[in-house]
Amino acid sequence: MKTEIFIGKLKLQNPVMVASGTFGYGEEYNRLYPVDRLGAIVTKSISLKPRSGNPAPRIYETASGMLNAIGLQNVGADAFLKEKTPFLNSLKKAKVIVNLAGESIEEYVELARRMERVSAVDGIELNISCPNCERGGIEFGVDPALTAQVVGRVRKVTRKPLIVKLSPNVTQIVTIARAAVDVGADALSLINTVLATAVDIRTWKPRIATVTGGLSGPAVKPIALRMVLQVHRALPKVPLIGIGGVTTWEDAAEFLLCGASAVQVGTANYVNPKAPLQIIDGLSRYLQEKKLKSPAELVGKLQLPGQWRGVPQVISGERRKK
């Protein structure tokens, strides 16, 4: 049995990645286990200039989930290239995907251009779905025309595998997915966090300084699964990376069955730092038990009822065949 899987032309040693913003630049968790065992590391979002992020409080725990509104605090592209790439370059097996966050199309393009010749970088994930920034981010990811513009422009300056990270905060995810793929996205990762809030009834104030934040963790997994299923049915040839509450290998298997070729582990890193390793091993055992030759044999194998016509049309954005 092989554990490798392809995301377009990018070959991962296993289908388990770690999600942007939950894993720094890899070094931190390498103190606890060899992160070179991962399929891929997706870096914390990198912006062109350093960003100070949002005021505190930035996080709040909710039922089976958490809200965050970090606001993309990061060291910026210069410091990333200088300080963070040496470690990433030392990884032999795990792929490195840089997550890029711009405030304008020009910034996304400039960021992608600067990563093009960096050998540590195996691929790009475009963050057009951060719900916690004033400019950029989600602004692009909720509008198919803007999605097409930013992805198309970035495509022109990079030959690296280009993954576009989608926001769930839309009515028709397939429309956005199609817009990204039509202009050259190699793969899609979904979902980013769900825009949400929580209230302190003692003080009558929001729990998060910026009032709203992004919900992540097991609470969002069913939403993420539904969206992966929808996009996979509409665009069966496009490699998908499932994100949203992946905590155990069983969660990862669910995502693969719905059509994801790989998963990203996010919030679970905080709860159980070794969760990605346990998922890798658990998935591998499961494939063996099922006598499958590779994880690809699970992808999209969800057994749907014959008469199922897809999610309601207003949500799917797809015309049904009569």
Next chain:
Amino acid sequence: MIQATVPVVFNKRIAKDHYLLRLKSSTVAKKSKPGQFVHLLCVEKPGMAPLLRRPISIFDADPKTGTIDLIYKVMGEGTEVLSKVRSGAALDLLGPLGSTFQIPASVQTVYLVGGGVGIPPLYFLAKELKKNHRVRTEVFLGARTKEWVICASDFKKLGVSVHTATDDGSLGHRGSVVDLLVSVITRETKQARLKEKLICICGPTRMMQAAAAASGRFGIPAQVSLEERMGCAMGVCMGCVVEVNSAPAGSHARFQRVCTEGPVFPSEEIVWNIH
């Protein structure tokens, strides 16, 4: 720093809503320093409520027996679950984490100012200071009411002098522990040799802010140990930040991580923000 599942030696109630938890981990016991904390998983199955770990400061560490002691107050779901853990069980811990109190060689007097459940990490510090006979330690303990003035007898056993204050006057001075600190320092600092003094503070934000302000008025350096809701405690999620004035506004270092650069900060760096 390690992640490990470690045995619970005991977990017992020591005061109203307060528990003393002893865990067996020789690595953590050896590496822990005053001011540091551990990040504890308070559930059996990850993904179940409550989801995230809970950061708890270290009250004591004994490298000889390979144990660490934590004192926590039942505040919500996580600590409620923790309070029900029995001896013989095991807990998943990450630690020791964070910065430590820094005692410059010039310091001869250290004032420890603790409020409520902020008191325990100061005991660990007092114990370390006691090993250095040159340093005199004075402890100021404050709480809402006498049942919550914890660890007073532990400090007394170390032989340090203890001053107490309660909001309701049920024990010691009636009113703020900071007022008590101010009156003692005023009495002692006539021939001010400020560099020989240090104030170490841990407690509710308002109390720490008032104590930090008092230290500023006296010109005595102070260190504060902060508390924030935490995600990873590994320095990656940037969730537990505090605003500092040592980095310019807009700089990526303007918000520092309580889990990594903290929890102990020089008090003059903190931009106090009550939330």
